[in-house]
Amino acid sequence: MTATPATSMTPTADGRPEMEGEVFWPAPEVVQHTIVPDWDALAQRADHDLEGFWAEQARELDWYTPWDKVLDESNKPFFKWFTGAKVNIVYNCLDRYMHTAIRNQVALIWEGEKGDSREISYAALNREVCRFANVLKGLGVAKGDRVTIYMGRVPEIAVAMLACAKLGAIHSVVYGGFSVDALAGRIDDSQSRLAITCDGAFLNGKIVQLKQIMDEALTRCPSIEHVVVVKRTGAGVAMQSGRDLWYHDLMADPAISDVCPTEVMDAEDPLYILYTSGTTGEPKAIVHTHGGYMVGIYATLKMVFDLHPEDRWWCAADPGWVTGHSYIVYSPLLNAATSLMYEGAPAFPQPDRWWALIEKYRISILYTAPTAIRGLMRFGDDWPGRHDLSSLRLLGTVGEPINPEAWKWYHRVIGHERCPIMDTWWQTETGMFMITPTPVVGLKPGSGTRPFFGLRAEILDEAGNPVPDGEEGYLVLLRPWPAMLRTVYQDPDRYVRQYWGRYPGKYVTGDSAKRDRDGYYWVIGRVDDVIKVSGYRLGTAEIESALVSHPAVAEAATIGLPHDVKGTAIHAYCILRQGETPSDALAAELREHVGRHMGPIAKPEAITFVDKLPKTRSGKIMRRVLKARALGLPEGDISTLEE
Numbered sequence: 280m281t282a283t284p285a286t287s288m289t290p291t292a293d294g295r296p297e298m299e300g301e302v303f304w305p306a307p308e309v310v311q312h313t314i315v316p317d318w319d320a321l322a323q324r325a326d327h328d329l330e331g332f333w334a335e336q337a338r339e340l341d342w343y344t345p346w347d348k349v350l351d352e353s354n355k356p357f358f359k360w361f362t363g364a365k366v367n368i369v370y371n372c373l374d375r376y377m378h379t380a381i382r383n384q385v386a387l388i389w390e391g392e393k394g395d396s397r398e399i400s401y402a403a404l405n406r407e408v409c410r411f412a413n414v415l416k417g418l419g420v421a422k423g424d425r426v427t428i429y430m431g432r433v434p435e436i437a438v439a440m441l442a443c444a445k446l447g448a449i450h451s452v453v454y455g456g457f458s459v460d461a462l463a464g465r466i467d468d469s470q471s472r473l474a475i476t477c478d479g480a481f482l483n484g485k486i487v488q489l490k491q492i493m494d495e496a497l498t499r500c501p502s503i504e505h506v507v508v509v510k511r512t513g514a515g516v517a518m519q520s521g522r523d524l525w526y527h528d529l530m531a532d533p534a535i536s537d538v539c540p541t542e543v544m545d546a547e548d549p550l551y552i553l554y555t556s557g558t559t560g561e562p563k564a565i566v567h568t569h570g571g572y573m574v575g576i577y578a579t580l581k582m583v584f585d586l587h588p589e590d591r592w593w594c595a596a597d598p599g600w601v602t603g604h605s606y607i608v609y610s611p612l613l614n615a616a617t618s619l620m621y622e623g624a625p626a627f628p629q630p631d632r633w634w635a636l637i638e639k640y641r642i643s644i645l646y647t648a649p650t651a652i653r654g655l656m657r658f659g660d661d662w663p664g665r666h667d668l669s670s671l672r673l674l675g676t677v678g679e680p681i682n683p684e685a686w687k688w689y690h691r692v693i694g695h696e697r698c699p700i701m702d703t704w705w706q707t708e709t710g711m712f713m714i715t716p717t718p719v720v721g722l723k724p725g726s727g728t729r730p731f732f733g734l735r736a737e738i739l740d741e742a743g744n745p746v747p748d749g750e751e752g753y754l755v756l757l758r759p760w761p762a763m764l765r766t767v768y769q770d771p772d773r774y775v776r777q778y779w780g781r782y783p784g785k786y787v788t789g790d791s792a793k794r795d796r797d798g799y800y801w802v803i804g805r806v807d808d809v810i811k812v813s814g815y816r817l818g819t820a821e822i823e824s825a826l827v828s829h830p831a832v833a834e835a836a837t838i839g840l841p842h843d844v845k846g847t848a849i850h851a852y853c854i855l856r857q858g859e860t861p862s863d864a865l866a867a868e869l870r871e872h873v874g875r876h877m878g879p880i881a882k883p884e885a886i887t888f889v890d891k892l893p894k895t896r897s898g899k900i901m902r903r904v905l906k907a908r909a910l911g912l913p914e915g916d917i918s919t920l921e922e
């Protein structure tokens with residue numbers, strides 16, 4: 280079957296289409312008040328006139344100079360969007376509101392894990408961003424320079440990102456849960472001139488030693504000239520004189536101006552790079568732009584979550600991942616909404632922390648990951664039951680497939696069967712939601728429903744033929760979209776090979792999926808060497824290299840196996856060096872070693888010591904075989920297995 284963009288369904292007597300399986304429909308009042316009340320009509324229009332649809336969205340934002348062309352396909356797969364246009368995403372996030380009433384509206388509500396809180400208006404955020412941009416300028420940061428940001432969840436992370444973007448500098452945010460090796464590798468690859476960090480971050484009642492980890496990483500990263508340090512914990516840290524500077528000292532300098540012109544950028548100029556793990560080897564940096572990315576994330580958040588300026592939006596992800604970039608920092612500001620950022624852990628100090636936050640700040644939309652839902656579900660219904668969750672209007676999920684049991688709990692206990700759940704499938708590479716419902720469509724627990732307006736997807740077999748509905752295959756995307764990655768930083772060949780090489784003209788997602796006869800997509804999971812642990816994207820190669828950096832380990836292989844809360848957990852198989860003896864103590868030491876080098880999220884759940892690993896004759900580890908053996912499943916085609 281060819282791709283059907285706007286599946287037309289047969290309506291039943293009550294006006295709703297007849298569909299396969301269990302379907303949850305929104306209440307009429309939800310439909311009436313949404314920005315896009317008629318899904319089919321817009322889907323058809325966008326499919327027939329892709330450029331017209333995106334131009335219409337783009338016109339809702341401000342441009343210094345309009346575009347000559349919406350989509351330039353002359354050098355595929357290096358697609359360009361809004362060519363000829365001049366723009367800066369920060370102009371649309373902040374500058375344009377300074378002469379309107381929005382300037383006094385709250386842009387960001389922040390709550391620390393200890394309960395301290397801040398409310399920052401659009402005007403105050405703009406002022407802070409201008410000042411910090413001037414500070415960065417004073418430190419020599421200019422358009423095109425890379426800046427590494429390694430911070431906790433504090434408002435200053437948004438300030439840092441926006442200040443870079445304002446100057447046209449390219450930010451590279453490294454998730455604060457990563458450790459020395461991961462950080463050093465990412466700084467080195469990006470050749471950043473400046474790093475921004477915190478003295479530490481509060482998490483689960485403890486302090487994450489961000490500055491200390493940064494110091495260790497910097498022993499290997501000569502490109503960094505200065506480190507700006509935000510004081511969060513107040514616990515003493517070593518400051519290297521000449522290199523390290525306190526954020527609050529720099530910002531207090533009376534010579535720093537509150538005014539800073541926003542750099543006029545080409546629509547296709549890079550906004551940021553973000554490292555993510557891919558099919559093979561080292562993590563690679565995905566490149567996103569000022570123009571197309573801005574339009575894509577603006578339109579998706581507005582339409583999928585029906586976001587209005589009076590909404591209180593809470594995306595509970597970490598700003599260090601793409602979800603946080605698009606939907607904590609940039610898009611809520613583009614939509615003039617109020618957004619909550621919470622510093623700490625969901626169940627700290629008690630399992631109702633999140634529900635208390637929703638009640639306290641009257642949150643209207645909560646967007647989180649299945650792992651968090653499963654984790655909080657374990658504590659039972661009483662904790663959410665103690666709080667008034669009536670402010671909630673919509674819910675959302677992202678990061679991995681959601682099991683129907685967790686979906687239904689979320690729907691019933693948190694949404695009181697009133698709030699539709701937007702299960703949004705997308706990736707670091709896509710920049711924006713791709714397969715997703717809107718509030719008006721029928722929902723099936725576990726399915727992201729259908730491709731967003733203007734998109735088409737297909738499920739293919741090995742040979743590139745579409746599989747029949749109901750069968751599993753490789754999920755690919757057929758049409759370009761404005762927030763798509765433009766390339767892999769400094770490695771255009773890898774961009775072409777990895778994403779467009781397998782099926783010419785089609786974008787390979789790395790996921791397997793099924794489509795049902797209603798045209799709904801069911802993503803199953805990764806088909807490459809990526810493991811999604813609690814929704815976090817990790818590469819087997821990076822974890823394995825952390826393992827073999829331990830003197831006792833000769834070789835290592837890692838796979839993901841199902842886990843009740845994490846979704847997938849890392850299992851490692853290690854061959855020890857001659858003279859080393861397997862023991863529980865050594866396994867524990869290796870787990871710690873990975874945690875210290877790569878980050879706590881990368882710690883293997885279990886380590887098994889083995890004498891041999893299944894390999895192909897060319898020496899490639901067959902993780903697929905390891906996984907099948909661990910799960911007691913058939914090993915499949917093992918004709919290439921060496922013996």
Ligand code: WTA
Binds near residue numbers: 555676702
């Ligand atoms: C998975 C996160 C099922 C998928 C935004 C994808 C999902 C990878 C969903 C990208 C979802 C994300 N349902 N699977 N709603 N959302 N995934 O780059 O495997 O960290 O390829 O981006 O997460 O992870 P990334």
